Amino acid sequence: xxxxxxxxxxxxxxxxxxxxxxxxxxxxxxxxxxxxxxxxxxxxxxxxxxxxxxxxxxxxxxxxxxxxxxxxxxxxxxxxxxxxxxxxxxxxxxxxxxxxxxxxxxxxxxxxxxxxxxxxxxxxxxxxxxxxxxxxxxxxxxxxxxxxxxxxxxxxxxxxxxxxxxxxxxxxxxxxxxxxxxxxxxxxxxxxxxxxxxxxxxxxxxxxxxxxxxxxxxxxxxxxxxxxxxxxxxxxxxxxxxxxxxxxxxxxxxxxxxxxxxxxx
Amino acid sequence: xxxxxxxxxxxxxxxxxxxxxxxxxxxxxxxxxxxxxxxxxxxxxxxxxxxxxxxxxxxxxxxxxxxxxxxxxxxxxxxxxxxxxxxxxxxxxxxxxxxxxxxxxxxxxxxxxxxxxxxxxxxxxxxxxxxxxxxxxxxxxxxxxxxxxxxxxxxxxxxxxxxxxxxxxxxxxxxxxxxxxxxxxxxxxxxxxxxxxxxxxxxxxxxxxxxxxxxxxxxxxxxxxxxxxxxxxxxxxxxxxxxxxxxxxxxxxxxxxxxxxxxxxxxx
Numbered sequence: 442x443x444x445x446x447x448x449x450x451x452x453x454x455x456x457x458x459x460x461x462x463x464x465x466x467x468x469x470x471x472x473x474x475x476x477x478x479x480x481x482x483x484x485x486x487x488x489x490x491x492x493x494x495x496x497x498x499x500x501x502x503x504x505x506x507x508x509x510x511x512x513x514x515x516x517x518x519x520x521x522x523x524x525x526x527x528x529x530x531x532x533x534x535x536x537x538x539x540x541x542x543x544x545x546x547x548x549x550x551x552x553x554x555x556x557x558x559x560x561x562x563x564x565x566x567x568x569x570x571x572x573x574x575x576x577x578x579x580x581x582x583x584x585x586x587x588x589x590x591x592x593x594x595x596x597x598x599x600x601x602x603x604x605x606x607x608x609x610x611x612x613x614x615x616x617x618x619x620x621x622x623x624x625x626x627x628x629x630x631x632x633x634x635x636x637x638x639x640x641x642x643x644x645x646x647x648x649x650x651x652x653x654x655x656x657x658x659x660x661x662x663x664x665x666x667x668x669x670x671x672x673x674x675x676x677x678x679x680x681x682x683x684x685x686x687x688x689x690x691x692x693x694x695x696x697x698x699x700x701x702x703x704x705x706x
Numbered sequence: 707x708x709x710x711x712x713x714x715x716x717x718x719x720x721x722x723x724x725x726x727x728x729x730x731x732x733x734x735x736x737x738x739x740x741x742x743x744x745x746x747x748x749x750x751x752x753x754x755x756x757x758x759x760x761x762x763x764x765x766x767x768x769x770x771x772x773x774x775x776x777x778x779x780x781x782x783x784x785x786x787x788x789x790x791x792x793x794x795x796x797x798x799x800x801x802x803x804x805x806x807x808x809x810x811x812x813x814x815x816x817x818x819x820x821x822x823x824x825x826x827x828x829x830x831x832x833x834x835x836x837x838x839x840x841x842x843x844x845x846x847x848x849x850x851x852x853x854x855x856x857x858x859x860x861x862x863x864x865x866x867x868x869x870x871x872x873x874x875x876x877x878x879x880x881x882x883x884x885x886x887x888x889x890x891x892x893x894x895x896x897x898x899x900x901x902x903x904x905x906x907x908x909x910x911x912x913x914x915x916x917x918x919x920x921x922x923x924x925x926x927x928x929x930x931x932x933x934x935x936x937x938x939x940x941x942x943x944x945x946x947x948x949x950x951x952x953x954x955x956x957x958x959x960x961x962x963x964x965x966x967x968x969x970x971x972x973x974x
């Protein structure tokens with residue numbers, strides 16, 4: 442059974458310049474963020490979305506989370522439509538957004554998690570234990586009572602991951618989750634992600650890292666300029682295979698091939 | 707969602723706001739000093755005008771005290787809906803909040819009701835301190851006061867929802883609150899009786915619900931007027947509620963959907 446299904450989804454962002462814009466340079470126009478994208482993610486799988494900046498990875502995740510609505514096509518999460526039944530979808534989805542600034546700055550990590558858990562229907566009696574467990578899983582136990590305005594980028598990122606997981610969602614959306622993490626924290630985090638399907642969760646992950654996609658992904662889709670450029674299963678592939686697949690499907694030039702190692706200079 | 711779930715969420719929202727307010731320690735003190743200074747200014751203004759100035763048959767100090775106190779409460783209450791959305795946009799929490807299992811209109815409502823806590827405390831402090839400290843006559847009809855208070859609250863909520871919708875749609879919800887507060891300040895009789903206004907302004911003032919709220923609250927609180935005496939004002943307020951509340955809910959839902967379509971939820 443598929444947990445997430447996108448059928449011919451298109452998303453267009455229209456830009457309208459402000460009134461009295463003759464002083465500025467802003468022009469009207471539109472950006473086609475997604476163009477007729479169809480894909481499905483099987484239950485209990487880790488699905489990686491690869492693509493350059495602006496390819497539509499985050500837009501896919503935002504559409505699945507109901508943060509955005511599509512201009513065309515349909516998205517279903519656990520059988521519920523994001524457009525017609527968004528409340529059911531939201532009960533199933535946990536989203537670790539890429540934006541670090543998404544917490545209440547004058548609340549502690551514990552207070553922030555408790556607040557979002559309450560909004561996500563986690564029963565009051567279970568919340569303290571669940572918050573503690575989650576803070577421990579992401580390595581923030583010692584900073585649990587620190588106001589998040591004092592957090593570093595990496596700490597925000599870990600708290601964002603904890604927030605996405607605290608309601609034990611069946612679909613987890615991760616937008617570049619290790620972008621600000623140090624290597625040890627990233628390795629710890631990927632260990633955590635690999636265990637999620639064992640608990641019945643489906644994971645959609647937007648990343649730029651071939652090695653991370655290979656390390657945790659079951660399937661990979663490549664997005665390029667809003668279109669689905671390629672799709673493959675990961676089993677048996679290495680990071681170099683994925684890199685070759687990525688550049689073959691997007692048609693971009695792999696400039697890393699032309700880099701001369703310092704030792705040879 | 708059952709009642710317990712709703713109460714739990716309301717408690718979580720109130721706790722968030724209380725903790726945030728406590729951590730801005732100086733805010734309480736500054737507000738209290740400002741309120742005290744305002745009270746003193748109105749007291750000495752009333753003294754300067756002398757006992758012969760009796761707008762609508764009332765002493766001027768209680769007249770202006772109830773007028774400005776209730777006016778500030780309703781305007782800042784409407785403004786709380788706007789601030790709730792603005793703060794969520796500025797802290798980057800709005801996009802995440804709308805993807806939680808709590809529907810956005812309910813979340814906005816809970817947040818704004820929690821934020822009403824501050825203006826309510828301020829209103830009681832303002833009226834209590836003014837009437838007790840400076841000593842003025844009070845003959846309240848409690849039932850009428852409660853009804854007028856609730857109807858006025860619903861009107862304030864409706865304006866607040868429309869301001870929040872404008873903030874989502876054009877990032878300028880403050881324009882509505884500014885417009886409402888500016889026109890209300892001189893057309894609703896907060897400071898002086900509306901009977902002194904020229905006819906066109908008087909008529910315009912009658913179209914603002916606040917005019918009826920202030921008049922009814924003054925009469926219920928200071929003269930002990932009951933439902934029969936306030937029938938006209940209460941009827942007008944009921945009519946405003948019946949029209950404005952559903953309209954504001956539709957406008958807010960439309961603005962939210964439009965922002966999700968345009969990807970502008972976090973724009974401010």
